[in-house]
Amino acid sequence: MSGIQPRLSIAGAASASSSRRRNYLLHPHRTDGFIDFIKGLISHSFVLDSMDVTADATWQHIEELVDDHRKMTAKLDAGVPAAGSALLQAVPTISRFFTPLPLREAWAQYDAKYNLSKRRWIQPSFNEIRHILNLAQVKAIRKTQLKLVSFDGDCTLYSDGKDFSDPKLARYITLLLKRGVHVALVTAAGYAYDAARYAKRLSGLFAFIEEQQLAPEAAARFWVLGGECNFLMALEAYTEDTEEEEEDGAGAEGAAAAAAAAAAAAAAVPAPVPAPAAPYKYRLASRESLWTPIWSPDETQCQRMLDIAEASLRATCDELQLRGTVLRKARACGLIPGGKAGKAKQPGGSGKSSLPREALDEACFRLQAELGAHCDAANAEAAASGGAAVPPFCAFNGGSDVWADIGNKKVGVAGLFELLELPPESVIHVGDQFLNTGNGATLPPPRRAPRPSHPSPSDSPPHPDATSPTHVLTPVLRRTHDARRADFQARLCCPCLWIISPHETKKVLKIALSEVLGLTKEELKEGKEARLSNDGALG
Secondary structure, three states: OOOOHHHHHHHHHHHHHHHHHHHHOOOHHHOOHHHHHHHHHHHHHHHOOOHHHHHHHHHHHHHHHHHHHHHHHHHHHOOOOOOOOHHHHHOOOOOOOOOOOOHHHHHHHHHHHHOHHHOOOOOOOHHHHHHHHHHHHHHHHHHOOOOEEEEOOEOOOEOOOOOOOOHHHHHHHHHHHHOOOEEEEEOOOOOOOOHHHHHHHOHHHHHHHHHHOOOHHHHOOEEEEEOOOOEEEEEEEEOHHHHHHHHHOOOHHHHHHHHHHHHHHHOOOOOOOOOOOOOOEEEEEEOHHHHOOOOOOOHHHHHHHHHHHHHHHHHHHHHHOEOEEEEEOOOEEEEEEOHHHHHHHOOOOEOOOOOOHHHHHHHHHHHHHHHHHHHHHHHHHHHHHOOOOOOOEEEEEOOOOEEEEEOOHHHHHHHHHHHOOOOHHHEEEEEOOOOOOEOEOOOOOOOOOOOOOOOOOOOOOOOOOOOOOOOOOOHHHHOOOOOOOOHHHHHOOOOEEEOOOHHHHHHHHHHHHHHHOOOOHHHHOOOOOOOEOOOOOEO
16 A cells, blocks of 8 residues: 555646646636637537538638738728727737738648547647647748748747757758848847857857858848847857957957948848858847837836836735845846745745745736836826836746836837838747736736735726837727737737747747748758757757
């Protein structure tokens, strides 16, 4: 009996953990209105045991609803009055679609591989519908010519808190760069312009690029945008000889060379550079001069918002007895596990090595509400006095921590395609956090009446619009957009793909390379012989 007990205990723990994950996803702040709407329509076919007959027509109907919604938003953008679309009435949180979605075609392809229509006990899941939407969006880009792919970092290009180490993903990104597509890492990680820290997170990718000796004009298409939208850098190729020349030409000539390099990197199709005798090396270089005209929020307003965020996080730690540490950066403020110091400060609390996800969500929503209240009051005052509006922000649960950032990924992604002079329909953003507590969401869940926990401008009720959006929105659409979170914010400026792991990122990139850029199976294997060790180095 004693030999069996440990196995039963492990099984019971696993079952409890699995049940907890399933039940937690039922909470209203961890759902998506559009996917839930589709699930409801598909469930009728499933319940009637007619998936193989009627599901195709259902997806065609959803495709038509999307087209109708696009016509409505086009009229509103043109200043023509229009009634709310049927899709907007069914899904009040729906945003805009930048391309048509060939959902019927995507369903047919997905069903042919996974045979969802043949199942009798398990209906299509949330994730399967998400996959079909991703597939439809990739297919739609075939008609708009893909020019820029932006990525989140953690859980998109690499595991949470880890460094890039996947050779296949590195190969696909390199193929995009070679085919004239700009690639950008748009990450919440904010190391200011400390290029070495970003390079460490991308060490596996850069090792692969160096092994492949990527041409300078292709390397210049890779961008890093840190702190959501605050710090822009670009990859540049160099040799030891050119590095010595740059050191000798410091000063006015060095500045001119840097400006010329920045201009070349910003060009959609940089001029080819002859191959050097010495092998190329690669480094990230600041493009602050290019980015400042696009994004330069008022520093006083930024620090005031970060003061409120810091006070909110500290109050949450005290009230919930969290063993957390509050970190303040140049454009961000966050809460992380506190370790031994946190345990000493809150001996009866929790969170020494990991903070409970429910506590992280609570801290996140408090941040959103209190910063939102401040933005509402400040913007009302600015409107009355003719002053400038406060900058947008995002507050999100990162999985093991909570952060509030000045700016969001809408600012970052939209700024990139403005810099590169690209239409939004030629851009795709790939990210993993599209729920209400991620780097972007729709509306916060219902909450109790606000209870002031510390002196701050947080007594007024929250409002869906935390800032004045820079994009054109009519009142009927504006209520569906919340500027407080950020992977979702990318939805407001370009097509998006919702993934949950680097493995899914590889899948969508493979489809994009083959179906959008037309690469053959052999071309997809280009550079396949390279292997990366666990630390990201080639080996």
